[in-house]
Amino acid sequence: MKVTLDPERCVGAGHCVLSAGTVFDQDEADGVVLLLDPEPAEDLADAVLEAADLCPARAILVTGADGRPV
Template identity: 65%
Template sequence: MRVTIDQDRCCGAGSCVLSAPEVFDQREEDGIVLLLDAEPPAALHDAVHEAAAICPAAAITVDQTERV
């Protein structure tokens, strides 16, 4: 899994941080998403998928392509 974010689309709702705090954080000054782990371990995949699904701005992209 590879996670990418679009900070320009982020509205600062923070739902991603609540779903997967090990993977996402927010900037102090404006609440825009910060990506902490672009390739999270398998144990966090469900939480990352949930974060992407509930993001009101659709600012999170999850790529499931296997990397060799």
């Protein structure tokens, strides 16, 4: 799985950090999402997908090995 972000869409809600704190963090200055691990381990898939699903701005894109959205 590969994770990409559109930080310009991020509204700083923080759901991503709460769901997958080893993959996402927030900038302390403005709360915008930071990507810590663009290719997280498979055992984090559920947490990463939850983070993407909960993102109100749809700033997180998760793709599979084939490059298609998961």
